[in-house]
Amino acid sequence: MRNILRWTTALSVLAASPAFANELTDTNYPDTRRGDVVETLFGEKIADPYRWLENDVREDKEVADWVARQSAFTDSYLKQLPQRGWFEEKVRGLLDFERFGLPDKAGKRYFYTRNSGLLNQSQLFVRDGLDGEPRLLIDPNTWASDGATALSGWTPSKEGSYLLYSVQDGGSDWRILHVLDVATGKVLEDEIRWVKFSDLAWVGEKGFLYSRYPAPGEGEAFQSANYDHTVYYHELGTPQSQDVVVYRTPEHPEYNHSVTATQDGHWAIVTSSIGTDARFEIHAIDLTSKDWTPRVVVGGFDDAWELVEGMGDKLWFVTNKDAPRKRLVQIDLGSKTPKMHEVVPQAEDILERAGIVGNRLVLNYMRDAASHAVIVGLDGKSAQEFSLSGIGTASGFHGKPGDPETFYSFTSFNRPPSIFRMNIETGETTPFAEPEMDFDPEDFAIEQRFYASKDGTKVPMFIVRRKDVVAAGKPVPTLLYGYGGFDIALTPGFSASRMAWIQAGGAYVLANLRGGGEYGRAWHDAGRRENKQNVFDDFIAAGEYLKAQGITSEDGLAINGGSNGGLLVGAVTNQRPDLFAAAVPQVGVMDMLRFDRFTAGRYWVDDFGYPDKEADFRIIRRYSPYHNIADGQDYPAVLVTTADTDDRVVPGHSFKYAAAIQHADLGDKPHLIRIETRAGHGSGKPTDKVIEESADILSFMAEWTGLEVPEF
Known part of the structure; x- marks a missing residue:
């Protein structure tokens, strides 16, 4: 099915539509105006013919027209793919199960999210007592007719009297805060705007701490760079204009500040950062004092510091100071x-996080990108290994000093998240919520292998297939996923779209590339700034390994990644277009020479470097996807995806890259862009849109790797 004839036939079908009549030939994409922008950067002339596509689609009619024409072109192609209907129904079925979020206990109340299956947004419930009757508190599905307004964050006050929650509209990073009276279900008049990248922390039952930016100028909310992050205190019943500045650094407007509070209400902890690196300064504010003057706890922006909890004057932190794999x-x-x-010294495994539950510490470790937990006393002694159910990811273990109750979640590639309740003193664990699926997890094989990258570094990967596919021993169409950046570890977890690909008979592979957080500070450093090429080499080596080992065929490999992973896919497609049959870069950073000019892009210099510094420019210029398209070479089929409300990685990145690959001579396979409306970088996306996007992406990759889906 996947050949030039299919692409030509698809276009012939499209051409029969009046909207496309006389417009399409084999690769006759919608027209894109080429501008004449040329800049000289460090002695090199850099052409940027699609600079105009950086403009906000809401404000620029020419950009809006281009988006409309590209969307119609792409949608018409995707809708006729023969595999699409199967994938749409399969993903919908795999999402149609009851799922819960981790409960948060406040006073005698338990708060948690629940989705009955195909609700666009999960609802928030409360129980008065663990065995109390569930009561619906918030239903975001009533907020917007398209389901694109989401409940993005929430936290109850200590006694559970109030619930502070944030609203996300259309996928934007901006948040609006509201407060709900838990007993009555009434939403108070308090409303806080222009909140972004904020933790939420209650101060007693009468007010809370949060972080926000100044209100942006007219028409700049989704484009302009963010500066002057400030921590405020809001007292219930007062207007936002009366909120009190708690922590601000006007002399350093580039700093970011988040705030949390200890369970006993004694300290507010302000964590300050400069970019995306885990290098923080820590200030403490004594909430029991009338004088809220911040006190320096850790200065210097040298190391990572993550607050675990506080009791009285004692604070526990997970840090990588003098411990690249972290210690407590x-x-x-x-x-x-x-x-x-020091309470718990550095171990061989990565200490991801910790929590105090009752009178003990729960330590969550990562070993080769999989989780395990250890329970110790507050003095760090009497270690006890806590057994988990195989290769997977555990999260949660939140609790309160003096209260032995905690909840945790466990998930893997073949297991949706299950929620468990644990008594830390007795060790008793009972299920709180276990999903019922229409497949047997034991039908799937999860294998971890280590392969050699270009420089000989051993890199881990997970390979997930049906057991009967493994037994057959034949190459199958394979989806290779990667990220490789920002100290973020990719660990085993359930995804309906990935499971659909696996159930169709394909292989799913997750590569744990350098640049991530799988092995601590050194692993991250080995894949950023001047070492960024290592990430691309790791990914390319993964593809070569999968072919050499007979996991996939010579023309059966598809690649996918989002955000920094979208950059990854764009870069390796330019560097090795012969290696891949299909490539799907999602919401990617594609113009590496201008990423720091928009919204949160300026924070990414920690991983990428500074485009306005010559040494960094020379490095990123070599791999920037937009600037290194290999004109004259045959490219894989490419489906670029983005969204009109993405104010994390602005859609102009994907617009420009798509225009450039459509203009270049890259062979006969399709090079398309899918543009979602009323969506952002990914969070808050309604279930309906998730299903549609998954079906489009999976059917596109199936078409060009030869994956034959089963009969309905």
């Missing part, structure tokens, strides 16, 4: 100068 320390604020001592 305690800092005593009882003296004039904070004193630190």
